[in-house]
Amino acid sequence: MIEFRNKKRIEVCFSPALFEYQKNKEDIVVVVDILRATSSICAAFESGVDKIIPVGSGDLAKEYKEKGYIVASEKDGIKLDFADIGNSPSDFAPEIVKGKEIVYSTTNGTKTIMLASDCHAVVIGAFSNLSALIKWLMSQEREVMILCAGWKNRFNIEDTVFAGAVTDALLQDSNYYTVCDSAKASQSLWLQNRNSLYEYLQTTAQKQRLMKNGLDFCIEFCATIDTTKKNPFFRK
């Protein structure tokens, strides 16, 4: 069916396991994994990485490592022993990644990217590129799906509050609408917590997991808005 549409739909999906019920291949999909994959990908782009190649498993990352690629890889928050770097945004510093191709595997983030890879476009979203992302989305004549990576298919707060930030910004533009309860609920959480984002991310289950491995220092960076103007796009 061909349609001329007046307004663009916004939808939020809280888990990769729910994506099959909401997926629309014509959508732009914003993949979100605030703690830490999509924040790290933004950091890498800002540091001048040439390419990030997401792969869906540690095994696959290891194969790439054996072929000579630089590999960023973690499982359950811990850097895999064969990997060059882990999954903290600070791992993707210019001296390490500038001009390089990085193969990247994480517990939730890269798997989620792969799920959306047959959609019209896949773009990475994090607080790091919030304004740049919103500006770009508004320039596109496409419906928007914000896909939260969650944690092992579970809902998480950090991705949801980011989805709410994007939803809230787009709904201020009369070209957008939503009928999606997930979008509305995430907008509510954003409006409730936008002025204490860092503190809000401290309440998450993922904070506890990161802290066990001494990695929760990254939350400050991941809660900081607009550290880059670059939008990382997925290209096949």
Added chain:
Amino acid sequence: MIEFRNKKRIEVCFSPALFEYQKNKEDIVVVVDILRATSSICAAFESGVDKIIPVGSGDLAKEYKEKGYIVASEKDGIKLDFADIGNSPSDFAPEIVKGKEIVYSTTNGTKTIMLASDCHAVVIGAFSNLSALIKWLMSQEREVMILCAGWKNRFNIEDTVFAGAVTDALLQDSNYYTVCDSAKASQSLWLQNRNSLYEYLQTTAQKQRLMKNGLDFCIEFCATIDTTKKNPFFRK
């Protein structure tokens, strides 16, 4: 492993499709389908129904009808033609259900009940029995899983805000704790909207669906707290 536990865990699951990632057979599962299955089951118990027999499909409900049972059945909000009554709480009036056995099939609610049927206990939750439910849960030495029926596996606001009400009440008792982001987010939505519950339920996608069939009048009942002191339990 045998443990003596000091505190009881609270968890919230936003969709039947996520339950496999959170399910624990030792839990008490509170099944929630505010608009309308669990509100209707509470109404039926208050009306003096003898038994509610949930079945997972309209076809199965039809088989029971042919065996002589009274059948309440709907698909996508509309009463199936062979059914005696639909899925509005007002359908379960005393003159229709008192002392009777009702076979019950709905789009989301009964399927969700079946998913939890092998857990330690399954109890129905709605605003209708909120205080009775909380009192009973507190009397049990068991972890609590609040399982939202959602809509065709999608997240919905009405079940979530109810999950938040239960979470908030239990967390005021020092015997409970949560590390679950879904529980925390639903508690936030409850605290934000508890004083305008009826208006909040008017913002849901399900309100639009019900309105198309002239069935949204039930929202007033479904948003009313403590219309019954009875807790419907699932027994095998």
